[in-house]
Amino acid sequence: MNILYFDCGAGISGDMTVAALLDLGVPLEHLSQELRKLALPDGSYELAATRTERHHIPAQSFTVSVHDHHTHRHYGGIDAMIERSTLSPAVKECSRRVFRRLAEAEAKVHGVPVEEVHFHEVGAIDSIVDIVATALCLDYLAVDKIYAAPLPLGSGFVMTAHGRLPVPAPATAELLKGLAVHTLCGSGERVTPTGAAIVAALASTTGHRPPITLRKIGSGAGSADFSDCPNILRAFLGNEEVAEETADEVMVVETNIDDTTPEQLGYVMERLFEEGARDVFFTPIQMKKNRPATQLSFICLKQELESLTGVVLTETSAIGVRYYPAGRIKLERKSVVEETEFGAVRFKEVKEQGRFLRRSPEFDDCRRIARERKIPLREVMERLGACRT
Numbered sequence: 001m002n003i004l005y006f007d008c009g010a011g012i013s014g015d016m017t018v019a020a021l022l023d024l025g026v027p028l029e030h031l032s033q034e035l036r037k038l039a040l041p042d043g044s045y046e047l048a049a050t051r052t053e054r055h056h057i058p059a060q061s062f063t064v065s066v067h068d069h070h071t072h073r074h075y076g077g078i079d080a081m082i083e084r085s086t087l088s089p090a091v092k093e094c095s096r097r098v099f100r101r102l103a104e105a106e107a108k109v110h111g112v113p114v115e116e117v118h119f120h121e122v123g124a125i126d127s128i129v130d131i132v133a134t135a136l137c138l139d140y141l142a143v144d145k146i147y148a149a150p151l152p153l154g155s156g157f158v159m160t161a162h163g164r165l166p167v168p169a170p171a172t173a174e175l176l177k178g179l180a181v182h183t184l185c186g187s188g189e190r191v192t193p194t195g196a197a198i199v200a201a202l203a204s205t206t207g208h209r210p211p212i213t214l215r216k217i218g219s220g221a222g223s224a225d226f227s228d229c230p231n232i233l234r235a236f237l238g239n240e241e242v243a244e245e246t247a248d249e250v251m252v253v254e255t256n257i258d259d260t261t262p263e264q265l266g267y268v269m270e271r272l273f274e275e276g277a278r279d280v281f282f283t284p285i286q287m288k289k290n291r292p293a294t295q296l297s298f299i300c301l302k303q304e305l306e307s308l309t310g311v312v313l314t315e316t317s318a319i320g321v322r323y324y325p326a327g328r329i330k331l332e333r334k335s336v337v338e339e340t341e342f343g344a345v346r347f348k349e350v351k352e353q354g355r356f357l358r359r360s361p362e363f364d365d366c367r368r369i370a371r372e373r374k375i376p377l378r379e380v381m382e383r384l385g386a387c388r389t
Contacts, residue, residue: 001335002141002346003212006148006199007234010226011190014130017198019062019220020235021137022049025343030372034136035129037086044068045125052221055230059221064129073124075103076115082132094135094202102197105174127194134198141237142346142365147210148203150180154190169193175200180207186228212238215337239337250278250299252326253309255318256285258293265294268315275311276304331357340384342369
């Protein structure tokens with residue numbers, strides 16, 4: 001499992017986040033190419049990434065120069081633009097999740113419906129690029145889980161499109177609810193609304209440093225220069241190796257459905273996997289009066305039964321489900337990350353009582369490489385297979 005830990009001692013913003021992730025090895029060219037899929041107006045912005053220093057500590061900087069100063073954007077239009085784009089489903093979902101949290105905070109502060117939240121014309125493109133670029137970088141680095149350090153509150157005032165506001169700005173303060181924060185820092189804006197939205201939407205927890213095998217460290221510089229500390233966000237990338245139990249008990253849940261479209265069933269499968277189902281599958285069946293139908297089945301842990309059953313009952317025409325416990329015996333399995341001719345790739349390694357049996361590259365990584373390099377998926381898998389020991 002790929003773990004990313006944000007060390008936010010100096011704070012966090014959208015551009016600092018992207019800069020730190022670029023420093024972990026994401027090519028700027030990859031971001032530029034993928035961001036074109038958003039169909040923003042040609043020439044409306046320009047990206048730049050350069051090496052810089054904060055308190056004599058080297059770091060990566062990332063800037064978005066906005067040239068479109070006339071287009072006003074609302075959250076509803078931004079969300080629709082991301083959804084209509086040809087970005088990958090994972091990048092779309094991640095981007096929309098962050099923007100939703102940001103819009104909800106702005107809506108509460110300004111007392112307007114979420115769909116009507118207005119983004120200042122310059123800040124809109126800046127935020128769109130920062131948020132979608134963050135999602136693209138996380139996808140490129142194959143990050144599975146994110147943690148973040150406590151966030152500094154800062155103090156003083158900041159000038160915004162809405163005038164002079166106290167630090168943290170109202171929308172930022174709203175986003176910080178439920179997150180670990182501290183006041184061990186000087187004055188100035190340390191956490192921007194975009195930075196707070198990224199942590200609030202994507203981090204599993206704040207304040208906890210997970211045990212990982214550290215592989216890379218990325219440093220992203222903020223635009224300001226603080227006197228009390230280097231204005232740098234550090235991103236620690238590593239992998240977590242968790243030994244799985246070889247035997248456990250799971251719940252098997254089933255329901256028969258004869259009046260839900262294939263498109264809806266496909267969406268239900270996606271939702272169930274997103275909510276933690278261990279497996280989801282469909283079986284063709286015949287119901288009464290010889291009606292063709294589908295048996296939807298999924299496997300989950302007992303504590304997940306209620307939430308996953310709720311997905312089925314709200315997203316399909318089913319009016320009930322049946323479930324029963326089942327014992328399960330598994331081989332030992334863990335995810336490891338290795339450097340290959342294609343860069344960092346995750347491999348699934350399988351053992352039995354400590355004895356190595358086999359391993360294979362993760363399909364999602366193979367698919368990403370095939371699309372980026374424009375080579376057949378089969379060739380990628382064969383070349384990665386040849387790397388096995």
